[in-house]
Amino acid sequence: MIHAARERRCPVYNALVSRRVIGFYVWVGFVVAIAAPAPAFAQASAPPPQTRAEVLQRARDEKGRSVTPYERNGLERALNTVETRVQSYFGRDGVHPKFGSLDTGSGFAFGVGYLNRRLVDREGALNIWGAVSLKKYWAVEGSFDMPSLAAGWLTLGTYARHQDYPQQAFFGIGPESRRDDQTAFRIVNSMAGGRARVKPARSLTVGGGVEYFRHELAPGRSKEIPSIEALFTDATAAGLGTTRNFLRPYFTFEYDYRQPRNARKGGWYRLEASRFADATDQFTFNRVDVDLRQYGSILAERRVLAVRLYASTSEPGSGARVPFYLMPTLGGHDSLRGFRDYRFRGPHAILTQTEYRFEVWSGFDAALFYDAGKVTLRRSDLNFKDLEHDYGFGFRFNTDNGTILRIDAGFGSSDGKHLYIVFGDVF
Amino acid sequence: MSSKRITHQRVALGLLALVLSMVPVASQSPSFYPDDPIALDDDMSLDAAKVVRIADSNIYDFVENTFANPGVRHDVRAQNVNTIGDVPDSSWFVNRMGQRPLSTAELVRGPDRFDSVSLDGWKVSGDKSSGLQPGFRMTDPTGHLYQIEFDPPSNPEMATGAEIIGTAFYHAFGYHTVEVYIAELDPAKIEINPEARMTDPLVGKRRRLTRRDVDEVLSRAARMPNGHYRVLVSRFADGAPLGNFRYYGTRPDDPNDIIPHEDRRELRAARVFGAWLNHDDSRGVNSLDMLHTDGGRRYVKHYMFDFGSIMGSGTVFAQRHRAGNEYIVDWAPGWLTLATLGLYTRDWLHIDYPDVPPSVGRFEGRSFDPLEWRPEYPNSAFDNMRADDAFWAARIVAKFSDADIRAIVSKARYSDPRATDYITATLIERRNKVLKTWLTAANPLVDFALGSDGAFTFTNAAVAAGVATPATEYRVRWSRFDNSTGSTTGAIEATTTGTRMPAPPAVVKDAEFVQVDIASEHPQFSAWKAPVTVHFRRHSSGWGLVGVSRVQ
Numbered sequence: 001m002i003h004a005a006r007e008r009r010c011p012v013y014n015a016l017v018s019r020r021v022i023g024f025y026v027w028v029g030f031v032v033a034i035a036a037p038a039p040a041f042a043q044a045s046a047p048p049p050q051t052r053a054e055v056l057q058r059a060r061d062e063k064g065r066s067v068t069p070y071e072r073n074g075l076e077r078a079l080n081t082v083e084t085r086v087q088s089y090f091g092r093d094g095v096h097p098k099f100g101s102l103d104t105g106s107g108f109a110f111g112v113g114y115l116n117r118r119l120v121d122r123e124g125a126l127n128i129w130g131a132v133s134l135k136k137y138w139a140v141e142g143s144f145d146m147p148s149l150a151a152g153w154l155t156l157g158t159y160a161r162h163q164d165y166p167q168q169a170f171f172g173i174g175p176e177s178r179r180d181d182q183t184a185f186r187i188v189n190s191m192a193g194g195r196a197r198v199k200p201a202r203s204l205t206v207g208g209g210v211e212y213f214r215h216e217l218a219p220g221r222s223k224e225i226p227s228i229e230a231l232f233t234d235a236t237a238a239g240l241g242t243t244r245n246f247l248r249p250y251f252t253f254e255y256d257y258r259q260p261r262n263a264r265k266g267g268w269y270r271l272e273a274s275r276f277a278d279a280t281d282q283f284t285f286n287r288v289d290v291d292l293r294q295y296g297s298i299l300a301e302r303r304v305l306a307v308r309l310y311a312s313t314s315e316p317g318s319g320a321r322v323p324f325y326l327m328p329t330l331g332g333h334d335s336l337r338g339f340r341d342y343r344f345r346g347p348h349a350i351l352t353q354t355e356y357r358f359e360v361w362s363g364f365d366a367a368l369f370y371d372a373g374k375v376t377l378r379r380s381d382l383n384f385k386d387l388e389h390d391y392g393f394g395f396r397f398n399t400d401n402g403t404i405l406r407i408d409a410g411f412g413s414s415d416g417k418h419l420y421i422v423f424g425d426v427f
Numbered sequence: 428m429s430s431k432r433i434t435h436q437r438v439a440l441g442l443l444a445l446v447l448s449m450v451p452v453a454s455q456s457p458s459f460y461p462d463d464p465i466a467l468d469d470d471m472s473l474d475a476a477k478v479v480r481i482a483d484s485n486i487y488d489f490v491e492n493t494f495a496n497p498g499v500r501h502d503v504r505a506q507n508v509n510t511i512g513d514v515p516d517s518s519w520f521v522n523r524m525g526q527r528p529l530s531t532a533e534l535v536r537g538p539d540r541f542d543s544v545s546l547d548g549w550k551v552s553g554d555k556s557s558g559l560q561p562g563f564r565m566t567d568p569t570g571h572l573y574q575i576e577f578d579p580p581s582n583p584e585m586a587t588g589a590e591i592i593g594t595a596f597y598h599a600f601g602y603h604t605v606e607v608y609i610a611e612l613d614p615a616k617i618e619i620n621p622e623a624r625m626t627d628p629l630v631g632k633r634r635r636l637t638r639r640d641v642d643e644v645l646s647r648a649a650r651m652p653n654g655h656y657r658v659l660v661s662r663f664a665d666g667a668p669l670g671n672f673r674y675y676g677t678r679p680d681d682p683n684d685i686i687p688h689e690d691r692r693e694l695r696a697a698r699v700f701g702a703w704l705n706h707d708d709s710r711g712v713n714s715l716d717m718l719h720t721d722g723g724r725r726y727v728k729h730y731m732f733d734f735g736s737i738m739g740s741g742t743v744f745a746q747r748h749r750a751g752n753e754y755i756v757d758w759a760p761g762w763l764t765l766a767t768l769g770l771y772t773r774d775w776l777h778i779d780y781p782d783v784p785p786s787v788g789r790f791e792g793r794s795f796d797p798l799e800w801r802p803e804y805p806n807s808a809f810d811n812m813r814a815d816d817a818f819w820a821a822r823i824v825a826k827f828s829d830a831d832i833r834a835i836v837s838k839a840r841y842s843d844p845r846a847t848d849y850i851t852a853t854l855i856e857r858r859n860k861v862l863k864t865w866l867t868a869a870n871p872l873v874d875f876a877l878g879s880d881g882a883f884t885f886t887n888a889a890v891a892a893g894v895a896t897p898a899t900e901y902r903v904r905w906s907r908f909d910n911s912t913g914s915t916t917g918a919i920e921a922t923t924t925g926t927r928m929p930a931p932p933a934v935v936k937d938a939e940f941v942q943v944d945i946a947s948e949h950p951q952f953s954a955w956k957a958p959v960t961v962h963f964r965r966h967s968s969g970w971g972l973v974g975v976s977r978v979q
């Protein structure tokens with residue numbers, strides 16, 4: 001019945017495929033094969049080649065009648081464009097696009113920059129950029145550096161930036177802060193400074209600088225999360241509701257013998273000492289940060305064990321307090337990855353991170369990690385007791401010079417599961 | 428009679444008619460033409476006036492060959508071999524070491540027209556257009572253009588040495604290569620042509636090249652104790668550049684290019700040479716088509732170049748551990764590594780490289796396996812390589828004596844004699860493995876001759892190379908061969924344990940063509956059982972070898 005229905009609906013089709021007509025096609029094919037022979041048969045009518053050279057020559061003559069220019073397919077055209085035009089724009093002077101993030105929790109940011117490394121007889125580099133993120137964070141920055149003075153041993157630079165971060169997370173200060181107390185605040189930061197670095201040895205850098213900055217706090221602009229003043233006051237979040245001007249001189253010591261930059265062996269040790277001088281002395285304090293990173297590897301450096309110890313401690317002046325927004329934080333893609341961004345904040349902090357990285361394919365590593373750390377209210381509590389911890393796994397697209405894209409999934413914390421997709425490495 | 432049955436009969440008749448229309452063509456093609464075996468494939472005969480430069484893409488070459496398997500992968504005999512299985516001279520290849528032993532002087536000279544070059548009076552004329560190695564271009568006092576390249580500071584003499592050695596070897600194999608020399612550049616004597624231009628790396632625009640640009644290049648180069656720089660001087664080939672060739676398909680704009688590249692023996696078998704020298708960078712982007720003009724006729728000549736990443740050199744660093752052992756993307760070991768959280772380890776991760784001078788880079792022979800060797804990513808021609816292709820290449824490799832290898836390595840002029848010794852010893856070790864692998868992978872009988880006295884002789888190439896014991900027995904089947912139909916008649920079988928035997932008079936008497944099928948028995952090599960089919964044609968003065976087929 002189905003066949004009959006099809007016959008009724010498609011008379012032309014049925015006419016074309018009927019057995020009788022197919023038979024006709026075969027006979028036509030037979031006649032054509034005899035009367036109008038195929039090219040091979042046509043060649044037979046020409047004198048057969050007498051030599052191997054003639055066989056080859058005939059084939060070339062045949063192709064010679066139909067040579068055509070090489071035509072690239074769409075993918076080839078696209079990749080060629082990427083290679084010759086798009087790729088070359090990255091890292092070049094001039095106006096260029098900018099992608100990435102502005103700060104932890106800012107979301108993906110995009111913008112535009114201008115770079116000129118040909119100033120002062122190619123000794124000076126001017127870099128200006130501005131970017132905005134999907135969470136409406138934005139920043140502009142300009143810097144002028146002379147990175148290769150004294151045959152590369154001396155670097156001088158100056159910079160200025162303005163940032164507006166409207167949804168910075170705050171859960172309270174200290175290790176007992178509650179997850180449910182998440183709030184948001186807006187911070188507007190204007191800054192200008194100068195810096196100098198000396199490289200007395202290949203791996204050693206000593207530097208310092210001074211910067212002036214102004215922090216302006218305002219209610220958070222998140223629709224889902226209450227603003228900071230809904231739960232906290234200046235007593236529980238020092239510096240809340242004020243605008244402060246600071247002068248910060250600082251000193252850095254850095255010993256870096258990582259190999260390669262995307263380290264598979266070696267180490268990177270950094271110490272930074274700062275004094276945050278508030279104009280009123282109400283919030284003046286000293287701060288020291290120590291960051292120690294060590295890398296070891298086996299199996300042609302395709303299995304890497306990376307460990308990190310970070311500690312920060314702040315010492316307020318007599319009668320002064322440390323403003324909450326200048327305290328070290330833990331939580332997020334580069335510290336405790338099983339916790340949300342800025343989950344912990346305090347005047348003192350300690351963090352340990354361990355990663356086992358193994359190469360899956362060239363340029364693609366997987367990693368297992370374990371993070372542990374805490375913030376404390378007293379320096380004497382800076383120890384390895386009662387640490388918050390998490391574990392997880394991740395993937396990295398990388399080169400010898402660094403990680404391009406990182407995906408980390410953190411588990412095992414009291415703060416749920418977290419997935420981070422980040423440009424750049426964790427440490 | 429039903430209509431269905433009538434239709435089937437008509438189909439059968441129609442097909443029969445089509446088949447019959449083809450048969451005369453086939454029957455008119457003899458197996459051997461009078462000029463077989465040809466020694467020259469004149470693939471420069473037609474004017475290639477319409478060829479245009481192809482814009483190359485490193486990324487596309489990687490993506491296409493890694494993920495798309497271009498070309499036709501199949502198990503068929505190479506299509507450009509002559510009837511005795513050799514590669515005729517062409518725009519791709521010129522038989523050198525494979526045809527006759529080259530003298531040490533010829534081997535060392537390679538493609539070079541000069542004994543040496545001095546850079547006195549040369550001028551910097553522009554920047555390098557591509558490649559990782561720091562360098563620039565210079566013109567000699569006659570105005571000819573050269574590329575100047577340096578070694579990385581971490582590995583002095585490494586990349587320049589690799590380029591010199593690789594060029595000499597590939598030239599001896601038979602490929603077209605450019606001239607390369609080692610020279611010394613005194614930074615105090617560098618002159619810059621006022622017209623020299625370069626693409627500014629910071630802005631991407633052409634501008635005048637200055638001394639500062641030269642100094643920037645020098646800052647990334649290894650410096651000699653005397654303050655000079657050891658440089659590689661590559662002479663630009665004559666003609667107009669047309670871009671890379673590919674290891675599959677043909678150039679659609681070149682009428683002379685009719686054989687798919689993946690079916691060219693010299694490209695398939697380049698896998699054997701690549702494995703020997705660890706030329707993991709053997710890929711399309713390291714080749715070059717040049718348009719040559721000869722008396723008003725234009726033709727495309729195909730070059731191999733850029734050997735800076737062979738042996739232990741990775742050009743600007745010591746060769747990576749993976750190089751030569753695995754593709755950049757090799758799915759199976761990667762998934763295994765991921766699934767086992769890195770507990771599964773590739774064999775090459777365990778290779779213990781000896782402590783050698785930095786000029787050697789990362790190179791060794793103990794763990795080398797010619798069968799498992801891999802270039803950076805899949806190569807259509809390499810994938811199509813069969814045992815007979817590899818056997819052909821291995822016979823060329825076998826012609827390099829220990830002294831030949833040392834002579835070529837010495838051309839690199841390593842300042843540390845330990846480097847010369849180590850590279851020579853490693854290449855000898857790897858050569859022996861290549862021979863053991865590929866001279867035994869097919870029935871290795873060669874050098875067939877049928878004397879006018881009826882004595883049939885041959886040689887066992889594997890035995891001659893010292894990589895196998897003689898076969899226990901050779902089973903020989905003699906027959907007359909009809910060149911017009913390809914059929915055989917009057918077969919007579921015999922066995923021998925030697926490599927000389929009389930031809931049966933009943934077969935050879937008054938025959939125009941004789942076919943001999945020889946199977947070899949060896950307890951270790953089962954592949955030798957597949958007979959080599961040999962054809963002789965009677966000449967006025969005796970018998971001439973006209974056909975050799977090793978793998979069916």
